[in-house]
Structure formats: C-alpha cells, structure tokens
Amino acid sequence: MINELLNRIQSLLKKSEIKNQRKIIIFLVCVCIATVLWFLNALNKSYTVDIEFPVKYIDLPANRVLSNHPADKFTLTVSSYGFTILRHKLSLAFSPLVFDVNEFTNGQLQKTNKSKYVFYTGQFINRFSSQISNELKINAIHPDTVVFSFEKMMNRLIKVIPKVDIDFVVQHDINRPIIVVPDSVMVNGPESIMDTLSYVYTVFQKYTKVKEPIHRNIVLKECKSLTYKPLRVMMIIPVEEFTEKILMIPVYVNNLPENEHVNLFPEKVRVNFQVSLSRFKEIKADEFRVCVEYKDIVQQKETLSLKLEVQPRELKGVSIYPTQVEYLIEK
DSSP: OHHHHHHHHHHHHHHHHHHHHHHHHHHHHHHHHHHHHHHHHHHTSEEEEEEEEEEEEEOOOTTEEEOSOOOSEEEEEEEEEHHHHHHHHHHSTTOOEEEEHHHHTTTHHHHOOOSEEEEEGGGGHHHHHHHHOTTSEEEEEESSEEEEEEEEEEEEEEEEEOOEEEEEOTTEEESSOOEEESSEEEEEEEHHHHTTOOEEEBOOEEEEEEOSOEEEEEEBOOOTTOEEESSEEEEEEOEEEEEEEEEEEEEEEETOOTTOEEEEESSEEEEEEEEEGGGTTTOOGGGOEEEEEHHHHHTTOSSEEOEEEEOOTTOEEEEEESSEEEEEEEO
C-alpha cells in the first residue's frame, strides 16, 4: 500500500514539472517574439551613424612620389534607415573607397610643380556617394582635409655590391675580386633617398663546398620607393685551388741615415703564403718588402719587429718567420 502511495506522489510531481516547463517555454517564446518585433521596429527608424572605410589612392602624379602618409581610413557620417545601415555595414566592411587623385583634383597635381597640396574632403562627398550607395546620405567626412606631400624623382647610376657567403672546399678560395656585370645600374627614386645612396645590393646568396668558379644571374635587393634598371646582374665568383709557397725576403731599415750602417740578424726572413696554382710561378721575392724602423734602433730596443709593407694581391695566409730580428750598429 505504501508503494502505491509513493508511485502516485511521483506521478503528480512529474505532471507538475511538465506544466512548469511548458510555462517557461511559452514565456521565452513570447520574449523572443517581442525582441524581434522591437528590433524590427527600431531598424525601421532613421539614424545618423559613423561608418569607417579603408581608402585606396590611385593615379598619383608621374615622376613624383608621396613623402607623407595620407589618411588610410575615412570615417563617413551617414544618415539612413536602420535596415539600410545594417545591410551596408555588413556588405561594405572591407570595401575600400577609391580616391582617384588625378580625377578628384581635376588634374591639379599634374599641372603644377608644388610639393604640397591640401584638399577639403567635403568636396568629394558626391564622388564617394556613387561608390557606396544612393540609400546612404553622407553628411560629413573625417578627417576634414587630406594632405599630399610629394618629392621629385631622379635617376642616377649606382654601384652594385654582391652579398654572398661562401664556404670553400679545403685549399680552394677566390683568386681575385668578385665580378658583377653590369657593375652599376640605373636607379630611380625620391631625391631625399638618392642624395645619400652610394650602393645597391644583390639579394643574399650562400654557397657551400665550393671548388669551381660560380656564374649566377642574381636579382637586386628590393628597396622601398626605388626601382632598378636592369633588375638583375650577372655575378661571377672566380674560384681556384691554392697551394703554399715560401720565399726568402731581404729585410730593409726604414729611414736609415746615409752615414750609418746596421747589420740585421738574420738579413733575410721566410715569408709563407697561399697562392692560386695559376699564379704560383709568377710570384717573385722582389714583389715583397719587409722592413724594420730606424726609430726602434734609436730607442735602443733589443730586437726589431718586422713589418710586411708590400706584397702581391690576392695572397692568402701570409706570415713572416721570424717576426723579429736582432741588429748590430757599425761605427
């Protein structure tokens, strides 16, 4: 009997819960309907709002470049119905306003050589209206002015510097400077940049395990506001095998008075260096000059430091042995 009573109580509670749930659902549906009706009514009213648009500038004057940064966004104060504003906000969110500089200014920038121009943006309302929609009335544009500052463009022949990193195979190296053809290119750019431009560079190149000459057609590194002619150059890296050579070189005393004689010990020193195979036989002892300074003798130094004053070009790893000599002054 007790179980039967409990079952009846549970059944009544379930019926009560279902009734409560139905009431909540009906209430929520009513709230949603009221919200939608309110929203639709609100959208049917007229509003004045600000909408921000990105700006794209086209057809700038030839032979001149912008030196400032005109506003890249315009805020338009527009009036229309809520439905219209909402629709256009969603559809025009990423559509830029196109500012045709030559057309909007009636070619004024092309006709004069002035470097700075200021225009009231309100005069372009009709032009922007045709780009967005006839349903939106543009009341104002912010900022209220747009400024164009220009620099004169100029051409100049500029030297090209190769940017390379080379890892050679053992006993291989460059046997003469890297060659660039052409060694200079015609550069066009703003006067303020061109006045201080000394070099243009190739894009960075890295080579590994190099043992033979390299010939590459390399593009020049881009630089904002600059154009190059030609855009590419031929880079030649002369690579050759190197070998060691040793020569005995006499030592001279710099600034030695005519009435004095100094004996050096040793009189000749050994000069070691790496040289390319093609030049091995060309390198002679008379192409080197090793010397000491007479002022070191005057200062009564015990030994004199050697200095290699002259040597042939493109030698690698040049060293002198010994690095110091002794001396004896003859009276």
